[in-house]
Amino acid sequence: MAISLSHVSRRFDAVLALKDISLTVEDGAFLALLGPSGCGKTTLLRLVAGFEKVSEGSVALSGRQVAGPALHIPPEERQVAMVFQSYALWPHMTVAENVSFPLSVARVSAAEAAKRLTHALEAVGLAHLGQRRPEALSGGQRQRVALARALVQDARVVLCDEPLANLDIHLRATMLDEFRRLHRETGRTFVYVTHDQSEALALASQVAVLNGGVLSQLASPQAIYAEPANIDVARFVGEGSVVRAGIETPPTGDRAVVRIAGQDVQVRARPGTTPAALPASIPVLIRPEAISPGGDIAARVTASIYRGPVHAVTAALDDGQSLQLHLPHAPAIGETISLRITDGWAIPE
Numbered sequence: 001m002a003i004s005l006s007h008v009s010r011r012f013d014a015v016l017a018l019k020d021i022s023l024t025v026e027d028g029a030f031l032a033l034l035g036p037s038g039c040g041k042t043t044l045l046r047l048v049a050g051f052e053k054v055s056e057g058s059v060a061l062s063g064r065q066v067a068g069p070a071l072h073i074p075p076e077e078r079q080v081a082m083v084f085q086s087y088a089l090w091p092h093m094t095v096a097e098n099v100s101f102p103l104s105v106a107r108v109s110a111a112e113a114a115k116r117l118t119h120a121l122e123a124v125g126l127a128h129l130g131q132r133r134p135e136a137l138s139g140g141q142r143q144r145v146a147l148a149r150a151l152v153q154d155a156r157v158v159l160c161d162e163p164l165a166n167l168d169i170h171l172r173a174t175m176l177d178e179f180r181r182l183h184r185e186t187g188r189t190f191v192y193v194t195h196d197q198s199e200a201l202a203l204a205s206q207v208a209v210l211n212g213g214v215l216s217q218l219a220s221p222q223a224i225y226a227e228p229a230n231i232d233v234a235r236f237v238g239e240g241s242v243v244r245a246g247i248e249t250p251p252t253g254d255r256a257v258v259r260i261a262g263q264d265v266q267v268r269a270r271p272g273t274t275p276a277a278l279p280a281s282i283p284v285l286i287r288p289e290a291i292s293p294g295g296d297i298a299a300r301v302t303a304s305i306y307r308g309p310v311h312a313v314t315a316a317l318d319d320g321q322s323l324q325l326h327l328p329h330a331p332a333i334g335e336t337i338s339l340r341i342t343d344g345w346a347i348p349e
Contacts, residue, residue, distance in 0.1 A: 001063070002157055002189040003048060008057035010043055013203055017043045019213045021057070025206070027156070030183050030190045032196060032204035036164075036236065041193045042161055047080055048191065049159050050075035061157065076105075076108040081150035083160040087142045089134040096121070096130035099148045103294040106153075120152040123182060140171040144178070151186065160192040164199065176202055197237050201225065207234050227268070227345055236345055239312075240287040242342045242347065243321045248279040256346055258284055261297045261317045267344035274346060283347040288312070295340025299323060301331045313341070 003025040010018040018040045025031045033041040046052040048059060050066065050073060059067035061080065064074040075082075081102075089098050099120055103113040121127045124144040134142055145162055148244065150158050160179075164172045180203060183190050194200055200207050201221040209216045209224060209232075217229035228234035234242055245258035245265070256269040267284055274282060299315035302322065310326040315337060323339065331337055 001025065002029070002061065003031075003191065004060040004063075005044075005048075006058050006060075008044075008047065008059060009054040009055050010040075010047060010066050017213050021215050021233045023208060023215065023218055024145065025189060025191065027103075028187050028189055030192065030203055030205045032200035032207045032236070033191065033193045033210065034195070034200040034207055035210035035216075036195060039210040041195075041210050044210070045159055045161055045191060045193050048157075049080055050078050057082040066173060079155045080159055081153045082159040083143075083146050083158065083163045085162040085165050086106075087134070087146045089142060089145055090197045091134055094131050094133055095126060095137070095145050098134070098145055099152050102149060110223050116152045120148040123151055123185070124148045124178065138171075139167050140175060143167065143175060147178070147182065151182065151188075155188075156341050162188065162193050162195070163266070164194075164196075174197075181204055209236065211236070227270070228285060228347060230349075231347055232284045234345075238287065239324055241321075241323045242283050242285055243317075243323070244281045245344075246279060247274060247346075250274070251346075258282065258344070258346070260284070260341060261299070261319070263296050263341075265341045265344060268344050269346035271347060273348040283349065285343055285345040285347055286323060286326050287327045287343070290341060290343035291323060292340050292342060293327065293337060296336055297339040297341065298336055299306065299334045299339055301333055301335045301337060304330050304333065306330065 001024045005021055005023050008021045033044060035041050042108050043052060048053055053072050054067045056069060058065055061078055066078050081095050096117060100113055100117045103116060116123045121130055124147055126144050132146060142147060164175050167175060191201060204221055207221050207224045208218045211232045217224060225238050231242055247256060247258050251269045251274055254268055255266055256274060257264050257266055299317050301313060302316050303314040305312045310328060311330045313325050313331060315323050
């Protein structure tokens with residue numbers, strides 16, 4: 001495995017920024033660290049890089065322990081590359097000089113350095129801009145320079161700290177394709193910090209969702225979206241509604257029947273996670289794509305936002321809970337509409 005964290009915690013005086021984090025990242029994987037501001041994702045990345053020291057637990061890279069309460073291998077000896085949100089380019093150096101700087105520090109031979117530089121610039125599509133300085137580049141080009149500088153190093157792990165946060169939406173989409181392509185072509189292990197769930201779902205083979213310094217869930221993007229481990233993950237990732245639903249009979253296999261707005265709705269459930277004592281009330285996640293018009297559930301429209309191909313609609317049930325759905329037309333505010341729920345997820349409590 002490329003990275004292993006075992007019971008890692010990090011304290012800043014009285015503040016516990018990370019609490020008992022354990023996870024492994026396999027060689028060649030793409031792990032996204034996802035969460036809101038202040039959740040600890042950047043601190044976790046900096047612990048792996050060696051820019052922060054662990055308070056408890058240990059960090060290992062490629063089977064070699066690099067951090068522990070009495071051990072701290074410095075960043076330059078960890079064989080990891082870093083891509084910063086701010087690009088971190090030297091303004092007085094050309095593109096080629098910025099990219100090859102780690103090679104000069106490592107005293108790589110001139111012939112080998114030239115070979116790696118050419119390959120890295122070609123990989124990010126900047127071979128023709130090697131003699132330009134950073135101020136003559138666009139934001140997307142600067143980020144490509146930072147990425148090339150990471151690729152030119154002989155490092156199997158590439159750490160990315162919100163690298164697309166400063167780019168506009170169109171450049172961000174282009175760079176997402178670049179990261180996806182480079183990960184596929186290089187086979188390196190990527191760890192990518194972001195608060196943007198669309199980036200995490202689009203890029204990662206595994207997503208780690210953090211909240212308040214705690215690892216809430218580590219799973220594939222598909223599992224994070226379809227089967228969130230708790231209410232916090234359900235509300236943070238993707239659109240949807242979390243409603244309280246009544247349950248009167250035990251689930252059958254991975255299915256349960258719940259009561260929403262007076263109607264029986266079949267939802268997915270993890271065996272053993274629903275209450276033993278029934279009847280009970282459980283939280284259920286319902287995504288917009290699981291709601292269609294024309295059913296037996298009545299709801300009153302309280303908001304409608306035009307989003308191009310669809311209108312994002314919020315509709316209130318009789319018990320005061322709300323559903324979020326997508327409709328091809330704009331309903332009137334206050335209008336009562338009939339809905340059908342075709343899928344849901346019983347969130348473990």
